Structure formats: structure tokens, C-alpha cells
Amino acid sequence: MDCCAPSNMTEAIKTECPSCGEKGKNVQLITLKSLLRASALETVEPKNSYVFCSNPACPIVYFSGNHSQTFEENNLKVPVYPKNQSVDVPVCYCFDWTRERLFQTVGTDQKPADEIKSHVQAGRCGCEVNNPQGACCLGNVNAFVRGINL
Numbered sequence: 306m307d308c309c310a311p312s313n314m315t316e317a318i319k320t321e322c323p324s325c326g327e328k329g330k331n332v333q334l335i336t337l338k339s340l341l342r343a344s345a346l347e348t349v350e351p352k353n354s355y356v357f358c359s360n361p362a363c364p365i366v367y368f369s370g371n372h373s374q375t376f377e378e379n380n381l382k383v384p385v386y387p388k389n390q391s392v393d394v395p396v397c398y399c400f401d402w403t404r405e406r407l408f409q410t411v412g413t414d415q416k417p418a419d420e421i422k423s424h425v426q427a428g429r430c431g432c433e434v435n436n437p438q439g440a441c442c443l444g445n446v447n448a449f450v451r452g453i454n455l
């Protein structure tokens with residue numbers, strides 16, 4: 306028996322969104338610290354785990370793993386891809402590839418995903434503090450570009 310384990314280790318983290326029920330992705334605290342507006346940041350509990358809901362139809366951006374807290378897009382300083390449908394929302398936050406800018410590469414020689422990839426490989430990306438999903442945007446960029454080239 307491990308009687309010395311901290312009791313908070315036994316608390317189960319729920320990764321299903323309390324609003325839409327879809328499974329979200331764990332994000333680091335630094336992402337919330339970087340992107341939440343002050344009024345929302347003032348309520349963050351650093352001992353909580355936070356999860357990003359990527360369902361475009363769901364208003365919840367982040368929720369805590371114990372479901373005690375939720376944050377919506379208006380709690381963030383930036384518009385949130387893929388929830389915000391505007392053309393000027395970044396798909397790649399680090400290098401500012403908005404939907405509109407990606408649309409503009411259609412029929413040109415520009416390969417945004419390759420450009421972003423080379424910046425990532427050069428160690429220039431800061432997804433954990435720029436991208437609300439707290440992770441690399443390349444999957445989203447590739448899926449988006451595939452979608453407009455259909």
C-alpha cells in the first residue's frame with residue numbers, strides 16, 4: 306500500500322467536454338496563462354488539469370479535468386480556430402497563417418505547410434503560448450489545405 310501518495314493523484318481527470326461530450330486534449334497551464342484574458346486567468350487553479358475542446362460546434366474552449374471550470378472564446382485574447390469561422394482566424398498562430406492567407410495560396414507555388422514545417426524544424430515555433438490548442442498546428446494546416454484543394 307502506498308499510504309504516502311498525495312491524495313490529489315487519485316483524482317480522475319475527465320477529458321470529455323462537459324458541454325458537447327467529445328474527448329478533448331490536455332493542454333499545459335502555460336497555454337492558458339498566455340492566452341486567457343486577465344479576468345479569466347484570475348480564476349485559474351494551477352493544481353487543476355485543463356483540457357482543450359476542439360469541436361467546432363461547441364462553445365467551450367477549455368475545461369478543467371474535474372469539470373469545475375469552463376472557458377469560452379470570449380475569455381481568450383485571440384479568436385479560436387476551429388471554433389471561430391471567420392476568414393481572418395489563424396490556422397497557424399506562430400507564423401500567422403489565417404484561413405484567408407491559406408486560401409490565397411491556392412493555385413500558386415506557395416506551400417504553406419512546407420514553410421511552417423521548416424520553421425518548426427528550425428525550432429522557431431511557440432505553439433504552447435500562441436496556439437489555443439497548445440500544440441503544433443501542422444495537422445490543422447494540412448487538413449485545411451487539403452479541404453480547400455478538393
Ligand SMILES: [Zn+2]
Binds near residue numbers: 323324358359363
Ligand atoms: Zn466541447
